[in-house]
Amino acid sequence: MWRAVPTGRETRYEARESLSLAFVAALQHLPPRQRAALVLCDVLGFPAAEAAVILDCDTEAVERAVSGARAGIAGQLPAGWRDRSPLPYSACECDVREGSPDAFERGDARAS
Numbered sequence: 001m002w003r004a005v006p007t008g009r010e011t012r013y014e015a016r017e018s019l020s021l022a023f024v025a026a027l028q029h030l031p032p033r034q035r036a037a038l039v040l041c042d043v044l045g046f047p048a049a050e051a052a053v054i055l056d057c058d059t060e061a062v063e064r065a066v067s068g069a070r071a072g073i074a075g076q077l078p079a080g081w082r083d084r085s086p087l088p089y090s091a092c093e094c095d096v097r098e099g100s101p102d103a104f105e106r107g108d109a110r111a112s
Helices: 009-027 032-043 048-055 059-076 079-084 091-106
Strands: none
Touching: 009 032, 009 059, 032 048, 032 059, 048 059
């Protein structure tokens, strides 16, 4: 379950830096094809079909590579981060994305 990071400029910066470093370290443990597919699709936002053209393979191969990369990353990240960061397009991420504007409008900083 996703938990809010304590607020404060320094705390947010440290949390973001820690996550970035953990992500880069975890990427290094992935096979090259999985790493490329994950970066193209989840980091840069390319659809699987476009990533398949770039990687010279079919769409299903990209989807399998991204799925394998996500599983590999989940195994490499520190336990505290696994619970905090929802997977892209997961139900949890959708809940957070859809709830934040409402919380902002209500002035509910804890919910956003």
